[in-house]
Amino acid sequence: MPHPPPSENNVKRIEKMVASYNAKSGTSKHPDAKVTESVVLGLARHLDTLGRPLCPCRYYPDKTEEIKHRTWICPCDDMNVYKYCHCLLFTTPEGLPVTEYLPEDHEGRAIYGLVKDPTPGQGRVLQAKAAEREAERKARPS
Ligand code: SF4
Numbered sequence: 188m189p190h191p192p193p194s195e196n197n198v199k200r201i202e203k204m205v206a207s208y209n210a211k212s213g214t215s216k217h218p219d220a221k222v223t224e225s226v227v228l229g230l231a232r233h234l235d236t237l238g239r240p241l242c243p244c245r246y247y248p249d250k251t252e253e254i255k256h257r258t259w260i261c262p263c264d265d266m267n268v269y270k271y272c273h274c275l276l277f278t279t280p281e282g283l284p285v286t287e288y289l290p291e292d293h294e295g296r297a298i299y300g301l302v303k304d305p306t307p308g309q310g311r312v313l314q315a316k317a318a319e320r321e322a323e324r325k326a327r328p329s
Pocket residue numbers: 226241242243244259260261262263264265266271272273274275276277
C-alpha cells in the first residue's frame with residue numbers, strides 16, 4: 188500500500204534541516220533531486236508518525252523502541268562520527284557517500300570503496316565517539 192503524503196509543515200522542517208546540515212558538514216545534495224526528495228519525504232513521514240526524524244532507509248523491528256536511541260535519528264551517528272550517509276541525503280558533489288572514515292569492515296566500504304571527503308575540515312562533530320559507535324555497531328548490527 189502506498190504511504191500517505193507527509194505533512195507539508197514537516198517536509199519544510201526537514202528541508203531546512205538538510206540545508207543547514209549540508210552547510211555545517213560541508214556535504215552536498217545528491218545531483219539527482221529525486222534521491223533527496225524521497226529521503227526527505229521518508230524523514231518527514233517519521234516526524235509525523237513518531238515525532239522524530241528516524242532514518243527512513245533502514246528496517247526496524249520496533250520503531251517506537253528504536254527512537255529511544257539517538258543512533259538513527261537524522262543526522263545519525265554514522266553521519267556525525269564517520270560523515271557517512273547510506274541514504275545518499277548528504278553526499279559529495281558527485282552524489283557519493285564519504286566512506287573515508289568508516290571502519291574497513293563497514294558495509295559502506297564494501298559497496299562504494301574508498302570515497303574521500305572533499306571537505307575534511309567540516310562535519311564529524313562526534314568523531315571522538317568512534318569507539319563507542321563501533322561497540323554499538325557490533326552489539327546492534329545494522
Ligand atoms: S543515513 Fe543518517 S544522515 Fe543519512 S538520511 Fe539516514 S539518518 Fe540521515
